[in-house]
Amino acid sequence: DQQVKQNSPSLSVQEGRISILNCDYTNSMFDYFLWYKKYPAEGPTFLISISSIKDKNEDGRFTVFLNKSAKHLSLHIVPSQPGDSAVYFCAASSPGTYGGSQGNLIFGKGTKLSVKP
Amino acid sequence: DAGITQSPRYKITETGRQVTLMCHQTWSHSYMFWYRQDLGHGLRLIYYSAAADITDKGEVPDGYVVSRSKTENFPLTLESATRSQTSVYFCASSELRTGTSPLHFGNGTRLTVT
Numbered sequence: 001d002q003q004v005k006q007n008s009p010s011l012s013v014q015e016g017r018i019s020i021l022n023c024d025y026t027n028s029m030f031d032y033f034l035w036y037k038k039y040p041a042e043g044p045t046f047l048i049s050i051s052s053i054k055d056k057n058e059d060g061r062f063t064v065f066l067n068k069s070a071k072h073l074s075l076h077i078v079p080s081q082p083g084d085s086a087v088y089f090c091a092a093s094s095p096g097t098y099g100g101s102q103g104n105l106i107f108g109k110g111t112k113l114s115v116k117p
Numbered sequence: 118d119a120g121i122t123q124s125p126r127y128k129i130t131e132t133g134r135q136v137t138l139m140c141h142q143t144w145s146h147s148y149m150f151w152y153r154q155d156l157g158h159g160l161r162l163i164y165y166s167a168a169a170d171i172t173d174k175g176e177v178p179d180g181y182v183v184s185r186s187k188t189e190n191f192p193l194t195l196e197s198a199t200r201s202q203t204s205v206y207f208c209a210s211s212e213l214r215t216g217t218s219p220l221h222f223g224n225g226t227r228l229t230v231t
């Protein structure tokens with residue numbers, strides 16, 4: 001049973017426009033949400049995070065919105081650039097996801113973003 | 118160079134063989150993790166470690182063994198490789214509990230089991 005879902009496997013956007021990547025979750029105990037970006041043949045790199053006590057976090061062109069009542073978060077990239085083309089993973093963490101002590105990141109399956117010049 | 122390195126980058130092995138994937142980090146992070154990435158599954162946790170000599174199972178631990186005798190190293194061993202273990206393996210580390218500080222990933226090991 002997937003606790004973190006990214007329902008769109010791919011997204012194509014024109015350069016300069018907004019990219020919106022969506023993520024849904026089922027576990028109300030999640031207290032942190034993170035977005036990672038992954039280029040081919042490289043490991044994922046951290047992009048931005050948000051605590052469950054907030055509803056928005058912004059870092060330059062990247063903004064993450066959290067809607068706890070809907071158990072939904074989204075990543076907005078404005079303006080989109082060709083270098084943003086990558087796979088984006090949504091991840092969530094809660095205390096004691098495994099073993100009752102450590103917490104672990106649960107990842108979605110990823111959304112492949114293509115930004116066209 | 119500071120960071121997290123995985124070796125080898127690519128490995129082909131035969132069914133039934135033992136293979137060890139290496140992971141080394143230079144930050145002295147307490148937490149280390151092994152994930153596998155498969156099409157249609159995203160990233161799934163195999164094992165993690167909160168400190169030297171402390172390890173615990175993740176979501177998909179069967180067929181894998183880990184050890185952590187030193188803070189900076191976290192090798193992953195496939196005791197008897199199976200074709201279902203063909204995957205890309207990522208090692209990661211973090212300073213604090215996941216979520217409160219981000220994971221830093223290595224560039225992965227692509228393992229093929231024939």
